[in-house]
Structure formats: C-alpha cells, structure tokens
Amino acid sequence: MFENLSDRLDRSLKLLKGEGKITEINVAETLKDVRKALLDADVNYKVAKTFTDTVKEKALGQNVLTAVKPGQLMVKIVHDELAVLMGGETVEINLKSNPAIILMSGLQGSGKTTFSGKLAKMLKDKKSKKPLLVADDIYRPAAIEQLKVLGEQTGIPVYSEPENKNPVQIAQNAIKYAKQFGNDVVIIDTAGRLAIDEQMMNEIAAIKSAIKPDEVLFVVDAMTGQDAVNTAKEFNDRLDFQGVILTKLDGDTRGGAALSIRSVVNKPIKFVGTGEKMEAIDLFHPARMADRILGMGDIVSLVEKAQEQYDEEEARRLQKKIAKNQFDFNDFLSQIHQIKKMGNLKDLASMIPGIGKMMKDTEIDDDAFKSIEAIIYSMTPGERTNPGVLNGSRRARIAKGSGTNVMEVNKLLKQFEETRKMMKMMTMGKLPGKAALMKKKR
Numbered sequence: 001m002f003e004n005l006s007d008r009l010d011r012s013l014k015l016l017k018g019e020g021k022i023t024e025i026n027v028a029e030t031l032k033d034v035r036k037a038l039l040d041a042d043v044n045y046k047v048a049k050t051f052t053d054t055v056k057e058k059a060l061g062q063n064v065l066t067a068v069k070p071g072q073l074m075v076k077i078v079h080d081e082l083a084v085l086m087g088g089e090t091v092e093i094n095l096k097s098n099p100a101i102i103l104m105s106g107l108q109g110s111g112k113t114t115f116s117g118k119l120a121k122m123l124k125d126k127k128s129k130k131p132l133l134v135a136d137d138i139y140r141p142a143a144i145e146q147l148k149v150l151g152e153q154t155g156i157p158v159y160s161e162p163e164n165k166n167p168v169q170i171a172q173n174a175i176k177y178a179k180q181f182g183n184d185v186v187i188i189d190t191a192g193r194l195a196i197d198e199q200m201m202n203e204i205a206a207i208k209s210a211i212k213p214d215e216v217l218f219v220v221d222a223m224t225g226q227d228a229v230n231t232a233k234e235f236n237d238r239l240d241f242q243g244v245i246l247t248k249l250d251g252d253t254r255g256g257a258a259l260s261i262r263s264v265v266n267k268p269i270k271f272v273g274t275g276e277k278m279e280a281i282d283l284f285h286p287a288r289m290a291d292r293i294l295g296m297g298d299i300v301s302l303v304e305k306a307q308e309q310y311d312e313e314e315a316r317r318l319q320k321k322i323a324k325n326q327f328d329f330n331d332f333l334s335q336i337h338q339i340k341k342m343g344n345l346k347d348l349a350s351m352i353p354g355i356g357k358m359m360k361d362t363e364i365d366d367d368a369f370k371s372i373e374a375i376i377y378s379m380t381p382g383e384r385t386n387p388g389v390l391n392g393s394r395r396a397r398i399a400k401g402s403g404t405n406v407m408e409v410n411k412l413l414k415q416f417e418e419t420r421k422m423m424k425m426m427t428m429g430k431l432p433g434k435a436a437l438m439k440k441k442r
Helices: 003-016 024-040 045-060 070-085 112-126 141-154 167-181 198-211 226-239 256-265 286-293 299-309 312-323 329-341 345-350 370-377 381-385 392-402 406-428 434-441
Strands: 100-105 131-136 185-190 215-221 243-247 269-273 281-283
Touching: 024 045, 024 070, 045 070, 045 256, 070 256, 070 286, 100 112, 100 198, 112 131, 112 141, 112 185, 112 243, 112 269, 112 281, 131 141, 131 167, 167 185, 167 198, 185 198, 198 226, 215 226, 226 256, 243 256, 256 269, 329 370, 329 381, 329 406, 370 392, 370 406, 392 406
Parallel strands: 100 185, 100 215, 131 185, 215 243, 243 269
Antiparallel strands: 269 281
C-alpha cells in the first residue's frame, strides 16, 4: 500500500537535505518532484496542484529554527497537509438511533457485500452491538447467498426475501424485523452494477427516501484509482452520502483514491478494508495514514491491533506457566494465532518506523507460520506439553508428518527453548546484563 508513492516522496524531500535554508528555488524544485509523484500515484491533477501550492506557501512563510533543518521542516509541512488532504480528523460512524440504519452503496465488485459483513462483525465485537444484515440485492441471488455465508461465519443474522423483487419493501420489512427482535443496527446491502445507470440510482434513492438511514456509505475499490473518485462524485450528487469506505487498500494500489476522494466529494473516508479476513477493517485515521505514506510507521495502530487480541485472563495464566517454566507448544501455538489475527504480516511490519522501507522489496507471506504450525500439529498432545521427550525418532516422525525435515524441527525446538528461557528471565526480572551477553558471545 502506497509503496511507490512513499519512495517517490522520500526521494523528492531528500532534495532539501544539506540545504542551509529554505528558498523559493529549492522549494520549487522539491515540490515539482512531489507533484509528479502525486500524479504518478493517480492523484487528481487539481488536488495535486492545490496541495503543492499550499505546501509552498506554508514553507516559504516559515522561519526555519536553528535546530530544525529545511528538509525536516518540509517533511512536517507535507505530512500535515497530507493529513488535511485526507480529512484531518477521524470521523466515526453514526449509531445514535435504535436501530441505527446503515445503507451501503457502490458498484458491483467494489467489495460492498463483504464489507457489510466486516462492518457488522466489528460493531458486534468492538461496540457490543446486535447487528442485522439485510440482503437487498434483488438481481444477484449469489449476493444473497454470500451475505448468508458471511452471517454464518460471524454469527450475525441475515434478513432476506428471495422471492420479493421490491427492494424498498425488503428494506422496510427488515427494519420492522430488527425492531421486533432487538437488533440495534441494520446494515442494508444494496444492488450494484458494473457501471452507473439511471435505474440503479433511482432505486437506491428510493430506498434512502423510504427508510431515512442514519448513514449512507459509499464503498469503492481503492485499486480503481481516479475512476473511484469519479464514481464517488456521481453517487454523492444523487445520494449525498455521509462517508466513503475504501476497500482493497492492501492490494497494489497507488493511493490516488485515498488522497483525492475527500477533496473531490468533501465527504470523509470512514473505514478502510485491508485484507480478505473478516477482521481486516480499520477506522480511517488521516494523520496515521500520512505517517505511513512518509515512511514514519504507525505504532498507535499496531498497539491497538495488539490490544484487540489481548486477553488479560489468558495473560495472567501464561505468566504463571512461564514463571514455573511450564510454557509449552500449546501456548506457543496460541501466541501464533493471536499474531495472525492482527492482520497481514507485511502490513503490520510497515507500521513499525523504518521497517516499511527496509522491507519494501521483501515478500512476507501470510503463510510464514505454516511450517511451524504443521510441525506443532504433528506432535502428540503429550509432546506439545512436554517437549523434553522429543528424541531423535520422535523428531523424524514429526518431520515426516509435517512435510518438513529434521533440521527444521530441530531449529524450531532450539528457538522454542531459547524463547522459553528468555520469557522466564523477563518474568523474574533477571534478563542478562550487557557484560554477560558479551561473555556468552565469546
């Protein structure tokens, strides 16, 4: 996500490094390159020009402090303006009504149905809501089935009337159903088309008029670039929606839609989809996204993701086991599963300052833990609980069962033992000092 833009902006801003002060000439040279980087990322031309003009005006109006180099100052100005360009503030979804009614809109293939399921799961898990998903696409039976599958996966009820061909009536009936059964959020997945047409616009406008939703959200595929912005404008002209959802932000997107859409439609980006898993949904934070675009990482989001998976009771149980040197492969496997739930591994790595640039050409497979899990699953329950019994013949059997080799099994066992020792020392507050570590190296 944004890798090419990040590289280009990094190179552009380096033009000011080594300069003694900010001048009109070196600012113009830097911003010419910045504007080209934005255009190459498929940012709207007017948006890119306005952005660089604003940065230039602010840069030339600044008195550079002795302690701040021109390059550093320019990075800060560009960062702040990127955040403003994407909306400035994080805008939460409106859930004040009971039930709160959310109408999903967008073209076919934008990820609307999947995102409806993700949003429902997030509201259920993080906001303790009781959502109802509504299958209101009367043209594609597959969309109804897809929503039902998502509902089964997440434990969320799905309302549908497969024989009814009146989308307004289906939406109204679903709201009555929600009130009857105590669902406090109703998420209505509407029909999409391959392209905008009058029938689709009239239909969704009629649904909006009849049910008066608290939120109309426009779902758009971030990989479509400027087409996404143009489509958003047409939908907004007809629906006056409250927010934008950007899906597939984990894909090979140049970032143009994320950077342009707010300026063009003057509506906030509320959520982003960052993967295929049902947990891959994030609130959109403009300042944090600006951090990531400029290669500064996003530690706050990383910590939030970790906290979501943190179980206080489980942590206390684990701490007791570590203190008694009873940490075993079952616990190890549990920790791996928690990391995997946090999301795409490369995306997580990019949130650590400096790591994103270091790893931009490195492929981090989401199946990176696959061989480790295979090895652990090939152990008997007794072996997982007591790794000390793993002799040569057992290791050979595990290697064969996991499709690995004995060397890989030995490597994992060695890493596990070192991890267990380190964790025990951390629990007891007995981490080795620098002198001890240096002695060990010798």
